[in-house]
Amino acid sequence: MKKSLVMLLSLLFIASTVLAACSSKQETATPQAGTDKPAEEKIEPFEMKMRHIEIGDSNKNRLSRLQAVVKNTEAENPGLTIKLDGVESEVNRKDKLRSEMAAGNPPDIFDAFGSPDVGVFAKEGLVLDLTPILEEMGLSDKFVSLTPWTHEGKIYGLPKGGSIEGYFYNKKYFAEKGLELPKTLAEMEQIAEKIKADGKVPIAQASKDAWVPLMTTNNLWAYYAGAEFTNGFKTGESKWDDPRMVEAVTKHQEWVKKGYFKKGELGLEYNNQRNQLLTDEAIMMYDGSWAYSALTDEKTAGADTKDKFGFFLMPPLKEGEGTSSMVDTNNGYAFSAKAAEDPRKLAAIKSFIKNFYNEDVQLQSFKEDGMLPSMKIEESKMKEVAEHPLMQEILARMNEVKYTWPAFDALVQAEVNTELGTGIQQVIEGVKEPKAMLEGMQKVQEQVNEETDAAQ
Numbered sequence: 001m002k003k004s005l006v007m008l009l010s011l012l013f014i015a016s017t018v019l020a021a022c023s024s025k026q027e028t029a030t031p032q033a034g035t036d037k038p039a040e041e042k043i044e045p046f047e048m049k050m051r052h053i054e055i056g057d058s059n060k061n062r063l064s065r066l067q068a069v070v071k072n073t074e075a076e077n078p079g080l081t082i083k084l085d086g087v088e089s090e091v092n093r094k095d096k097l098r099s100e101m102a103a104g105n106p107p108d109i110f111d112a113f114g115s116p117d118v119g120v121f122a123k124e125g126l127v128l129d130l131t132p133i134l135e136e137m138g139l140s141d142k143f144v145s146l147t148p149w150t151h152e153g154k155i156y157g158l159p160k161g162g163s164i165e166g167y168f169y170n171k172k173y174f175a176e177k178g179l180e181l182p183k184t185l186a187e188m189e190q191i192a193e194k195i196k197a198d199g200k201v202p203i204a205q206a207s208k209d210a211w212v213p214l215m216t217t218n219n220l221w222a223y224y225a226g227a228e229f230t231n232g233f234k235t236g237e238s239k240w241d242d243p244r245m246v247e248a249v250t251k252h253q254e255w256v257k258k259g260y261f262k263k264g265e266l267g268l269e270y271n272n273q274r275n276q277l278l279t280d281e282a283i284m285m286y287d288g289s290w291a292y293s294a295l296t297d298e299k300t301a302g303a304d305t306k307d308k309f310g311f312f313l314m315p316p317l318k319e320g321e322g323t324s325s326m327v328d329t330n331n332g333y334a335f336s337a338k339a340a341e342d343p344r345k346l347a348a349i350k351s352f353i354k355n356f357y358n359e360d361v362q363l364q365s366f367k368e369d370g371m372l373p374s375m376k377i378e379e380s381k382m383k384e385v386a387e388h389p390l391m392q393e394i395l396a397r398m399n400e401v402k403y404t405w406p407a408f409d410a411l412v413q414a415e416v417n418t419e420l421g422t423g424i425q426q427v428i429e430g431v432k433e434p435k436a437m438l439e440g441m442q443k444v445q446e447q448v449n450e451e452t453d454a455a456q
Contacts, residue, residue, distance in 0.1 A: 043079040046344055050082050051097070051110040053089040058271060058294045061368040069355045076355075077348045082109075090209055093117065094418070101126055108339040109352060112157055114148030114330045115410040121334070122151040128335040130155045133350060139357065142375050148330045148410055157334035158357055161365055162372035163288045164398055165215055165326045168295060168390075170283045171310040173200075181312045183319045185223070185251075192260045195283045204282035205261040206268035207428055210421030211409065213252070213265075215326070216286050217424055218408045219314045221248035222324045227403035230411045233445055234452075240441035249434035253427050266425060277309075286314070288326075289394050292370025296388055311393045313401065322402030329374045330410045370394060412445075413452065419444045 050070070054063040063086075070082045085107065087096055092111060100106045101121055112118055112127075121127040131154045134140045149157040173179075177198070182188035192202035207213040221229065225244040232238030239245070255261065262268070262276060274294045276282035278301055285291070295301050295309050313323040333356070339345040355361075357375060365371040367385040386392050409417045423441055426432035 045079045045081065046342075047081045047083060048108040048339065048345055048348060049085060051085045051087060051092060051107040053087060053092055053111045055086040055088060056271070057300075058274070061293055062365070062371075065361060065364060065368075066356075069352065069361065072355045073348060073351045076351045077344065080344070080348050082348075090211070094414075105338070106336045108336050108345060109333055109349070110336070112332065112334040113410070114157055114159065114332065115406070116413055118149055118156045118334055119151040120414075122154070122156045126337055127156045128337045128340050128349070130158065130335070130353075133353070137350065137354065139353070142357075143329075144374055144376055145329050148328075148406065149332065149334075157332050158353065159329035159332035159374035160371070161331075161362070161374045162327065162329045163290055164328075164372065164394065164401070165219065165286065165288050166311055166313040166394075166397060167203075168277060168285045168287060168291060169310050169312065170277070170280065170308065172308055173280070173283050174310075182315045184315050185317055188315055189255075189258075192255075192258070192284075196259055200280075201262045201276060201282035202260040202284060203255070204273040204276035204285035205265050206270050206273040206276075207261075207265045207425065208267060208269055210425050212270055212273070213428060214408065214420065214424055215288070216314075217249060217252050218326065219286075219324065220251050221245055222326075222403070222405055223314075223317055224248035224251070227324050227405045230405065230408050233412050233416065234449065236446070236449060240445055241435070241438045245438055246435050249424075249427060249438060252424075253434055256428050256430075266428060289370045289372060292388075292390060292394065293368060296370075296390055306389055309390050311390060311397055313397050323400060324403040324405070325401045326407050327398075327401065327404040328406050328410065330406060332374070366391075372398075413448045415448050416441070416445055 052063075052066060053059075054066055067084070070084065074080045074082060089111075093113060097106065097110060097112070097117075101124070104124075104126065106121075106126060112121075118127060122129075131140075134155060143159070144162060146155050146158070149155055149159065173195075174181075177194065179191055179194065182191055195202040205213060205216070218230075221244070224247050225238075225242060229238050229242075229244075233240065262282065271294075273282070273285055273287070274291060277285045278295070289311075301308065313325050316323060335349050339349065359375065359377055359381075362373040362375050362377060363381060363385050366373055366382060367387070370391055373382070382395065383392075386395055408420070412420070419441060423432070423437040427434055427437055
């Protein structure tokens, strides 16, 4: 009898302790007055900041997809509000993000360049290591390439998509004038001369942002110096003032002097070059495959977009040498290491990755904007959604590329990239000759390399 009484008292003590503990919690459900139903659990709100670059009419489809992903992520994480902060790409990369990183307070989710930016941030412990998260979610081997996002064997971001660069051109004009696609650079120059003689701008280009004309320069030096040449600048194996580099930049300057681009290009915003092509002011435009949406949207391009524009790669110096093109997966999203210290924010990051990086979103991006998938997707599925003839041409040209390389800004340090931007604009303006500009580039490269080696 005593034993039973002791056990009963013990159970009563445990039960009263548990009830007391439960009642002390703020978020514990309590019965609603006059009912036997518990009150709804109180959800503490929390907020995350997301930096994106999907601004302007040309990026409306991308923004719409991002907003849908954000909405799904908020729904899966009670209490979450994601504040979208849209900033122009160059301003984000070169100004805002660098300042935020220096202060140790980047956005929770932010648009970033993989190489070299993320590696620099990773050294300071500011960006989240995604390696275990991708393993947990079964995504480790689902991407085409994570090389730009990998630093010392760990993954610090994910590419939104891929891209390829080449010439968009007015197919109707080519047909009317009996022009055939060029097989060499010399043939392309002949086409440019005919277009110029007809009173048109041969090649649309807007160079207020230096990265725009540098797309052309980069492809030229990939032909003159070799597709792998840019890899050697950081190591000192390649030299900016190499005679082949001088020849490539001189060719770009020659095109400027011959009037292949619109006068005053240095004062024109990037979107202006698309307008030149859309309004028939210009006949060709060197750009990334991401320009696809602007050239196929009936609101901007008109109702005859299916027949108007085509796509070809910059031709080689000699026929039969094979085409060379930038193919890249260097723009995407990274995440703050500090954000992951909060379990709720970490869960939201995983939710965002799940919602953004999947086959449906990748194919939608491909269909709407011509953004090549960054994830491994069967070619048959890509062809199914590539309904527009222009996208079919882009896919066909991709299969023809013999030499591929990442864009220069993925392979050189930020200081070198900035100097190169200033240099190419000086060459275009005519205030500095290619050889002098590249000699200055080499000095900057050597100095940055020395500083990098000293810091390691």
